[in-house]
Amino acid sequence: MHVTVWNENRHEKTNPEVRKVYPEGIHGAIEQFLQGEGRSISTAVLDEPEHGLTDDVLKKTDVLVWWGHKAHDEVEDEVVEKVHARVLEGMGLIVLHSGHFSKIFRKLMGTSCDLKWREADETERLWVVDPSHPLTEGIGEYIEIEREEMYGEHFDIPTPDELVMMSWFEGGEVFRSLCTFHRGNGRIVYFRPGHETYPTYYHKDVQRVIQNAVQWAAPNTRPRPVYGNHNDPLETIQPKGDL
Amino acid sequence: MHVTVWNENRHEKTNPEVRKVYPEGIHGAIEQFLQGEGRSISTAVLDEPEHGLTDDVLKKTDVLVWWGHKAHDEVEDEVVEKVHARVLEGMGLIVLHSGHFSKIFRKLMGTSCDLKWREADETERLWVVDPSHPLTEGIGEYIEIEREEMYGEHFDIPTPDELVMMSWFEGGEVFRSLCTFHRGNGRIVYFRPGHETYPTYYHKDVQRVIQNAVQWAAPNTRPRPVYGNHNDPLETIQPKGDL
Amino acid sequence: MHVTVWNENRHEKTNPEVRKVYPEGIHGAIEQFLQGEGRSISTAVLDEPEHGLTDDVLKKTDVLVWWGHKAHDEVEDEVVEKVHARVLEGMGLIVLHSGHFSKIFRKLMGTSCDLKWREADETERLWVVDPSHPLTEGIGEYIEIEREEMYGEHFDIPTPDELVMMSWFEGGEVFRSLCTFHRGNGRIVYFRPGHETYPTYYHKDVQRVIQNAVQWAAPNTRPRPVYGNHNDPLETIQPKGDL
Amino acid sequence: MHVTVWNENRHEKTNPEVRKVYPEGIHGAIEQFLQGEGRSISTAVLDEPEHGLTDDVLKKTDVLVWWGHKAHDEVEDEVVEKVHARVLEGMGLIVLHSGHFSKIFRKLMGTSCDLKWREADETERLWVVDPSHPLTEGIGEYIEIEREEMYGEHFDIPTPDELVMMSWFEGGEVFRSLCTFHRGNGRIVYFRPGHETYPTYYHKDVQRVIQNAVQWAAPNTRPRPVYGNHNDPLETIQPKGDL
16 A cells, blocks of 8 residues: 655744654654555655646555645645545545645535634543544544644534544534545545644554554545446346246 | 423432422423424323323324433333334434433434433533534524533444534533434434533523424324335336337 | 526527427426425526526525536536535525536535436336435325436435435436535535426426425524634633632 | 354255255355455354354354344344344444344344335345445445345335445335444444345355455454543543633
């Protein structure tokens, strides 16, 4: 399986505080803990040509991880179209934190993907509500993150296919934090934590969920459905005479 | 539409604190705010013959509201079977608070319906996660209840058909607080708030949700599906000659 | 409640066969059976300025019915954006038959919305799989349409919030024919039947489902969620001293 | 992983036609094609003591496959309770064909699980409606079974968590044929085909779906949720002073 970790990589360049937390970039931190279990990993960032998501890269990518925040608008529509097509074709997509507002997530969801937010160093607790789900393998009843940005409902997404974790925030809000969707042949995971100024992606449980997500979202290998004019069945299925 | 409000009515008899909050019983308080909009309301309690749920009562009931807590085991299995059959036939069922552990709810869900709980006078906030849902008509972005018993995940229920509100509790938990299910032809609502020692059922927003739930769960009038041996279609549908 | 029935209205102009079936246009036929029950109805067609969907029209519309087929591409993107915004704001949307490929439905779904199809005068049977659903009020166990175009799976949509009817086709296919979705505050219904050369919209059961859908998709009146920076709760909710 | 294949094994004893199709019993046929991929398999039948489902057997079973038909009532309630408890604890359960009416499936579903049926040697086509689902790995767009018993909607089950395949029958019916549910920590699959007089369990695609199901339903290894009185969090999470 090949995983491509995409990161906007702008905060890291302009904010020393972020650079201190993620000296190799958020993509570098994620790349590191995704190593192993037979996965090959590469990274791509906004400022590369085609944002690092060339046809070749997309073609070989089984699962794409996406982190973006302040420069969603700089992602070219043409690249978004290609990523969208690849998801419908079967590529898995893991959208992290502020990626909720990325063009690709909004296009796949069909909604505004808006939410409430607050930066106030609050404790977040993510509770498992679907304990049988493979995304929760290796996780206890909840994940506690000492300090995070708050995201609160209403989160303007379609009803997830599966709601796996819900967050509690110190200031009084809740949030649907670990959700799955499928679109076409592609499997999508949204996972909330990961504000750029906190060391969230070094949290062992957060890493484990993303590792689980990458496994879960990997495409199956069956042939894709055929669409359009469909006359064949009229010939291949014959109503029985005795009916 | 006829609504029957069923209450265990035991705390009210034995606990002066509860009697002070609900001098007419919890069923009396609910009956009162359900008046109006062309509804006829009656009540039934555990200590009546057949727990007040005779064949006649069940037959005329469009929506049954259920509050129980400490005496779930005293509800006769035969009555539970009758209520279950009526729900599958189309009767709406609104299960409140500790009714999560009632025989009828557990039978309809097929799971333990267990959860975490704590009595600590905590503030509860119920956030709307499905703002288009008729159960939320007349409600703001959240309902705040100053003091309530905590219920926390994991709540061992099947995935609800619709998750409409999620609770935040001061002590660090979340809970799926307003959920819908359908079973057979019947529509079911579970709504969390309502510990017996708090004046929760006098809260205008809580009342409004229960009023909405009663409207939403009312049965439609279409004929029920027919089950079993089904030979007719073979005669009524004829494959066309040109296929 | 105000309902706007939108129709492409091109087949009616160019194909005498269609004009014979729908002399007042498909929109005219739908307008007629939606009369009553306190609804006001108007129509709009592609060739009107702004396709008849001006800001004023959209603002007053509670539920928009959409039929399109051969000219989806001629619908201006700007109008699609406005309709999309109104759905997220709460306007109901009923998408009929070949409207599955409309820009607005694809934008709301986030998928290709592709499917299999065949024109072969086949019998369609739409079976009710959710007998408690208000969309099925007044309908028997199935709707039989003597001759229709076939639509077959895989239908490339997100998993519907509710699957209410499934179609059987003579030639060997099935289809998810009556589905609900919510997006933002808006409620969406997709209903399959209605090929332009068949008198499907005169079928009493088909009419009844569309009438039910219009009622079901009407917006509620509650205030919409607020998004963005959310600092207030930090001030309004105070952790209790004794915790 | 250990799989136990449970079969009623009565038709095989009394009906020579069935014995001819399944000389080793239906359980024997299923046991055979489940061999491999590191699975250990055993079988159990109704007429063994405790129906072959002793505490030891249930304890070591990761996934239980269930086929029953004419003797559902002979399954002891005590055994049903134990199987139910094991599913909630995490054991996977694959319910086949007429197992829809088994005590264990009805108890887990909370509904009648009734349906329409007809024995008329009809062709069945099972169409994939969720092409991204691991249960469909290795399967084309549909599975065609030349002759089967018909099962038709309405199938009185709760809305499945996932609807993966839908059946088309020659006589005019449709059916939700491959469904998943989770209950507690357990993952459940219902798969329709398998009437005892047809060689359905020798069909390569049917075998593949059951193989996939066994993999999919295997329990994860995380600790189970804790229920009941929950006071600890009040001590471990401390509201911050500056809030």
